[in-house]
Amino acid sequence: MTRHTLPGLVDVHVHLRVPGGEHKETVASGTAAALAGGVTALLAMPNTAPPITDGAALADARRRHAGALCDVGIFLGATDANAAAAAEAAGGACGLKIYVDETYGPLRIETLPALAAHFAAWPRGKPIVLHAEQVAVATAIGLGATYGQHVHIAHVSRAEEIALIADAKAAGLAVTCEVAPHHLFLTADDLPALGSFGLMRPPLARPADRDALWAHLDAVDCIATDHAPHTREEKLGDRPPPGVPGLETTLPLMLTAVHDGRLTLDRLVALTSTTPARLFGVPTPDESRVEVEIGPAWVLPERGYHTRADWSPFAGMTVRGRVRTTTLRGAEVFRDGEVRTAEPRGRVLFGGAAG
Numbered sequence: 001m002t003r004h005t006l007p008g009l010v011d012v013h014v015h016l017r018v019p020g021g022e023h024k025e026t027v028a029s030g031t032a033a034a035l036a037g038g039v040t041a042l043l044a045m046p047n048t049a050p051p052i053t054d055g056a057a058l059a060d061a062r063r064r065h066a067g068a069l070c071d072v073g074i075f076l077g078a079t080d081a082n083a084a085a086a087a088e089a090a091g092g093a094c095g096l097k098i099y100v101d102e103t104y105g106p107l108r109i110e111t112l113p114a115l116a117a118h119f120a121a122w123p124r125g126k127p128i129v130l131h132a133e134q135v136a137v138a139t140a141i142g143l144g145a146t147y148g149q150h151v152h153i154a155h156v157s158r159a160e161e162i163a164l165i166a167d168a169k170a171a172g173l174a175v176t177c178e179v180a181p182h183h184l185f186l187t188a189d190d191l192p193a194l195g196s197f198g199l200m201r202p203p204l205a206r207p208a209d210r211d212a213l214w215a216h217l218d219a220v221d222c223i224a225t226d227h228a229p230h231t232r233e234e235k236l237g238d239r240p241p242p243g244v245p246g247l248e249t250t251l252p253l254m255l256t257a258v259h260d261g262r263l264t265l266d267r268l269v270a271l272t273s274t275t276p277a278r279l280f281g282v283p284t285p286d287e288s289r290v291e292v293e294i295g296p297a298w299v300l301p302e303r304g305y306h307t308r309a310d311w312s313p314f315a316g317m318t319v320r321g322r323v324r325t326t327t328l329r330g331a332e333v334f335r336d337g338e339v340r341t342a343e344p345r346g347r348v349l350f351g352g353a354a355g
């Protein structure tokens with residue numbers, strides 16, 4: 001067994017469901033799950049109810065996230081009509097999120113004029129993150145090159161997508177991307193066993209896609225959880241919403257990959273902490289770290305997580321890594337399964353302009 005001290009993770013893709021989805025996740029439960037997973041800063045997605053699409057909604061969301069247990073940045077969401085309003089409020093956000101393909105929530109842009117308006121108006125220097133699949137990845141890269149924007153492709157899942165992104169990087173374009181653990185550790189072959197608990201967007205892909213993500217890991221900038229909590233009841237209902245929780249299982253899974261020699265610990269730190277922090281301008285808090293252990297085998301449980309969703313698509317998997325402690329700003333905020341919530345140490349980030 002080996003113990004290692006890592007910088008706190010920076011997770012650039014988390015759904016906290018605030019406002020409007022607090023039965024799925026609250027700021028308290030979601031940021032507790034973050035600390036349990038070794039995450040000291042997360043970036044929260046704007047597909048809330050109502051969605052976060054202008055300065056007033058962002059200011060309201062920022063207030064609701066005060067008291068977070070880890071640092072939180074908040075995205076603005078793009079609509080057909082808010083290019084100017086989003087650009088104006090950009091100072092208080094970590095970036096702009098554009099949903100080009102269908103997923104959970106009402107945010108979606110389908111027309112070229114609306115996409116182009118956002119790429120033209122958004123201030124340069126903060127990433128434009130896209131839920132873009134298949135040919136939409138090419139659309140995103142082309143718009144980024146045209147308007148001089150940093151484009152970040154969320155949850156890349158297919159072989160042809162990571163290959164295109166690798167080629168775009170080789171051509172010198174300002175394109176970065178993230179991969180989610182469910183696309184690295186699960187495939188459509190797991191769907192019969194998982195049922196609706198294996199449904200998410202982008203969907204679980206072919207084993208060849210999973211293998212391509214591992215083979216192209218050099219083209220991947222971040223591992224992000226896409227922590228997308230929905231309740232068990234919702235997942236078992238008639239129209240199960242897409243999305244799976246991931247904050248508490250990502251480090252155990254990725255440390256297992258380190259244990260198995262699939263990547264180095266240094267590369268894991270780059271993928272989960274230093275590179276996401278640099279790309280999104282997330283400050284590194286003093287005296288913050290995660291102690292992990294690699295070696296002993298244990299099985300990810302069915303329940304007992306800090307996330308309000310309290311289930312995992314990875315339940316039953318044997319892993320070889322564990323988070324022992326998480327320290328934020330000098331205080332040990334998580335140890336051996338327990339989160340200390342008494343004195344919140346988190347900050348709402350990007351307070352500069354709209355905060």
Ligand code: NCD
Nearest residue numbers: 015103104200201228242243
């Ligand atoms: C996400 C959600 O539930 O908000 N669902 C998902 O399947 N990934 C939305 C998203 O990230 O696309």
Ligand code: ZN
Nearest residue numbers: 103131154201
């Ligand atoms: Zn998405």
Ligand code: ZN
Nearest residue numbers: 013045226228
């Ligand atoms: Zn998401």
